[in-house]
Amino acid sequence: MFDDEDLAAIREGKQEWHEETFEPTVDRFGERKAEFTTDTGGREVDPLYTPADIENHDYEEDTGYPAEAPFTRGVYSTMYRGRLWTMRQYAGMGTAEETNERFQYLIDEGSSGLSMAFDLPTQMGYDSDAEMAQGEVGKSGVAIDSLADFETVFDGISLDEVSTSMTINAPASILLAMYIAVGDKQGVPREELRGTIQNDVLKEYIARNTYIFPPEPSMRLITDIFEFSAAEIPNFNTISISGYHIREAGSTAAQEIAFTLADGMEYVERAIEAGQDVDEFAPQLSFFFASYNNILEEVAKFRAARRMWYQIMDERFDAQKDASKQLKFHTQTAGSTLTAQQIENNVVRVGYQALAAVLGGTQSLHTNGKDEALSLPTEKSVRTALRTQQILAHESGAADTIDPLAGSYYVESLTDDIEEEAFEIIDEVDERGGMQEAVESGWVQGQIQDVAFERQREIESGERTIVGVNDYQVDEEPQEDIEEVSEAEQERQKERVQQLREDRDSEAVEAALDELREVCESDENVMPAIVDAVKAYATTGEIANAMRDVFGEHRAGI
Numbered sequence: 001m002f003d004d005e006d007l008a009a010i011r012e013g014k015q016e017w018h019e020e021t022f023e024p025t026v027d028r029f030g031e032r033k034a035e036f037t038t039d040t041g042g043r044e045v046d047p048l049y050t051p052a053d054i055e056n057h058d059y060e061e062d063t064g065y066p067a068e069a070p071f072t073r074g075v076y077s078t079m080y081r082g083r084l085w086t087m088r089q090y091a092g093m094g095t096a097e098e099t100n101e102r103f104q105y106l107i108d109e110g111s112s113g114l115s116m117a118f119d120l121p122t123q124m125g126y127d128s129d130a131e132m133a134q135g136e137v138g139k140s141g142v143a144i145d146s147l148a149d150f151e152t153v154f155d156g157i158s159l160d161e162v163s164t165s166m167t168i169n170a171p172a173s174i175l176l177a178m179y180i181a182v183g184d185k186q187g188v189p190r191e192e193l194r195g196t197i198q199n200d201v202l203k204e205y206i207a208r209n210t211y212i213f214p215p216e217p218s219m220r221l222i223t224d225i226f227e228f229s230a231a232e233i234p235n236f237n238t239i240s241i242s243g244y245h246i247r248e249a250g251s252t253a254a255q256e257i258a259f260t261l262a263d264g265m266e267y268v269e270r271a272i273e274a275g276q277d278v279d280e281f282a283p284q285l286s287f288f289f290a291s292y293n294n295i296l297e298e299v300a301k302f303r304a305a306r307r308m309w310y311q312i313m314d315e316r317f318d319a320q321k322d323a324s325k326q327l328k329f330h331t332q333t334a335g336s337t338l339t340a341q342q343i344e345n346n347v348v349r350v351g352y353q354a355l356a357a358v359l360g361g362t363q364s365l366h367t368n369g370k371d372e373a374l375s376l377p378t379e380k381s382v383r384t385a386l387r388t389q390q391i392l393a394h395e396s397g398a399a400d401t402i403d404p405l406a407g408s409y410y411v412e413s414l415t416d417d418i419e420e421e422a423f424e425i426i427d428e429v430d431e432r433g434g435m436q437e438a439v440e441s442g443w444v445q446g447q448i449q450d451v452a453f454e455r456q457r458e459i460e461s462g463e464r465t466i467v468g469v470n471d472y473q474v475d476e477e478p479q480e481d482i483e484e485v486s487e488a489e490q491e492r493q494k495e496r497v498q499q500l501r502e503d504r505d506s507e508a509v510e511a512a513l514d515e516l517r518e519v520c521e522s523d524e525n526v527m528p529a530i531v532d533a534v535k536a537y538a539t540t541g542e543i544a545n546a547m548r549d550v551f552g553e554h555r556a557g558i
Contacts (some may be wrong), residue, residue, distance in 0.1 A: 011052045015479065019505060022047060031289060039294035040252035040451070043417060044272040046090050057412055058541030062307070065401050066310070067322075070310040071402040072303050074361045075326040080399035085357075086364035088115040088165055088330070088387045089382055094138025094485035095493060096152035102158060105379065109386055113163040113195075115366055116153075117141030117376075118175070124208040125171045125544030127495040137490040139378075141167075145497040146539045150178040151185070160188045165240070165364070170212035174198035174543050175223050177534040180233065184535075187537035196286055196330065199225060202258050202346060203265045205439045207249040207448070209556070212544060215436055217551035221526060222267060222283035225273045226281040228527035237286040239267065239328060247290040248336045250452025253297055254418050257305040258425035259435070259444055260287060265426075265437040268317055278317050282324035285509040291360075292334045298353070299405055300414035305329070308419055331357035338373040340469035351388050359405055365389060393539035399476050415474065459550040504537040512536040513546045520550035 002010065023386040046053070057063070064070055067077035076082065089106050096403050103114055118141040121133035128137045137143050144150060159182060162507070168175045176197050183193050201218040204211040222239065229238040243251075243260030251259065264285065273280055289305070291298050311326035315318040316558050333353035338346045347370050367385040369377025377385070393399055402463040405411045432438040439445070460465035465471045519529040526547075535541050 002055070007052050007055050010050050012174070014048065014050050014052065017048070020510070028540065035289070036413070037112075037354045038253070038297045039292060040455075041296070042253075043421075045410075049413055050544040051409060053409050054416065055415045057416060062416070063412070064407055069314075069322070069325070071309045071326055072307045072544050075306070075328055075363075075558060077359065078357070078403040080393075081402065084393050084399060085362055085389075086113040086163060086330075086405060087112040087386060088364050088366045089110055089386050094119075094143065096142060096144070096149040099142040100155055100157070101384075102379070106386070107157070109383060110390065111386060113165065113364055114157075115165040116167065118166075118168055119143045120210070122175075122540060123168065123170065125174075125212045125548075127497050127539050127541035128490070128499055130541055137493050138485040143493045144175065144178070145493070146500055146537050147178050147181050148500055148537065150175075154182050154186075158188065158194070159183045159186055159190045162194075166197050167196065169198050169201055169204050169208075170210060170218065170402045170542055171540060172197045173225055173530050174534065174540055176225065176229075176236075177527065177531040180234050180531055181534050190233050190469075191235060194235050194349040197225075198242055198288065200242045200263060200288075201439045202266060202439055203245050203260075205554075205556075205558040206259065206444050207245040213547065213551040213556050214554045215276075215440065217290040217520075218554075219267075219270050222524045223271045223276065224527055226267075226271050226284070227274070227276055228275075228525055229284060230280050232527075234284070236284070237328075238281070240266065240286050242288040242362065243289050244290045244332055246448065247292070248334070249448050250336075250455060251448045253292070253301040254421040255425060255447060255451065257301055257308065257418070258422035259306055261305065261422070262426050262429045262438075264309070265312060265316070268313075269434070270445070272317070278313075278319050280322050281319045282313065282317075282319055283321065283326075286345055286363075287327055287329040289329055289331050289362075290334050291362075292352060293337060293349060293352055293358040294409075295352055295359070296405070296411055297407055297414060297418075298356035299360040300411055300418050301408075302329070302331075302357070302362065302418040303403070303411075303415045304422065306361070308414075308422060325504075328363045330361075330364040331355075331362040333368045335368055335372055338368060338370070338439050339466065339469050340373045342474065343370045343373065345468050346373070346386070347384060350385060351392070354388055354392055354397060355396070356394055357404075361403060373545045382485050410513070436503075500537060500539070508536045509533070509538045509542070512538055513542060515549055516546045520547055 037043055038045060063072050064080055066074040089111050119138050120136040121128060121130065122141050126133045128143050138268045142153065166175055180190065183190060199222060201222065225238050229236055241264045243256040246259050247256040268278065268282065272278055308328045310325045313325040319325050326353050333350045337349055350367050354365060357365050367388050369381035369385045371377055371381050375496055429435055432441065432443060459466055459470055461468055482488060516529040516533050519526050530543060
């Protein structure tokens, strides 16, 4: 540690260097830009950082050690020296059969976790033959109309041997019930099921808009999932509180973690209000962040988020278990940074973003395919994306020591700055009555939209360079080798769900749906009734409609 006299001397030395060495060189040769800022938020970047820039930083309180409070340096004592991050690859092809084939391929290629994408009708709680589903079946992921589809997806894949992440929100209870039902049919004990459901509805109102029910019943479903899962599937993460989509909508790094942690606080408060013990459900909470191109800002963001969540859970919610205070997170490289122009450049972008996630201590990682600006990724581009992680793990050395950028004057200063800004945003959310109130008023969305507008203005004016888009352009033929879902495949999926309705026990389905409606009208936990409906082969749309009958539907601005 430096004492006051040392810091004074360092400040004086930096000032002398600035005046005698740096400024004359700038006067003679200039700088590349009039102003250097972080990628988001316009935080000015000094030309040089010294111990004086972190003079108020206390190592024990602010940095500490891995697996020890405040968890800035990581949530596990050995981090990647003991076990590498889970290498997930997002997959969800048009049909259940195609998704099974892609999952089998990824497992064979060394993927240690599956990540499941769903088509838009499934995300919105509609069956493939519903009028609202027309033209969208299988296009953004796999169509899941019933347990039969889920059984096909995991045919030949034992659920006690894989960890599965499901990017599903409004109907998360239904898809989780299907996963449980497949495990039951395979004979896998429920406590051995591992994975994550996204289940983060608040960010749907903020950024994605694939909501079904109004906020209040949506929050009830989430707390019911918390309670059910703590008892039945204790090794399954019941929510992945998502900053990814907030960032993709245009937020700054500080806004991403502030709004995400504020969402998490809202979920914790609701669960406690429902009578649940924070130390029973909090260890099953997980988070989901984006990783962007500015490596050092992203590393600082991840470190700040861990430290903030520790403080929030310790001080605000009086959690006692360390596991309740540890922010564990999945990372996905940034889809919105991928360009349709010169798509090979996206391999480089993804590589840097993956490096930032690993240097920041992620628990699992998905790397995007280079062609995702155009379509679902091809098998070849998925393999390249997975190889990016494997090269990073085994050849780069980045995983050999824990939190390797700790102690960097710039990184520690940036971590402190992002944390301070994010807490200021959370204070504003608190003043507005909490995250649900801030979302329903439109304030959160407005904050993000302002940043997104300014970024687009910078790109169009040339102030922000996007290689291959507004600079370093070339003439090239459009990419042709892309994944597409044919009309014939969509028709087959519609026929599949229609045939299911003919073959199943209709009386059992109606009885299960009636029971579900009754439970929704009561204070009982809805999950057992949803599992029963799923096992009776009620469809995704039928189960969602039964809940719509009781809960209603959300309409933006109404």
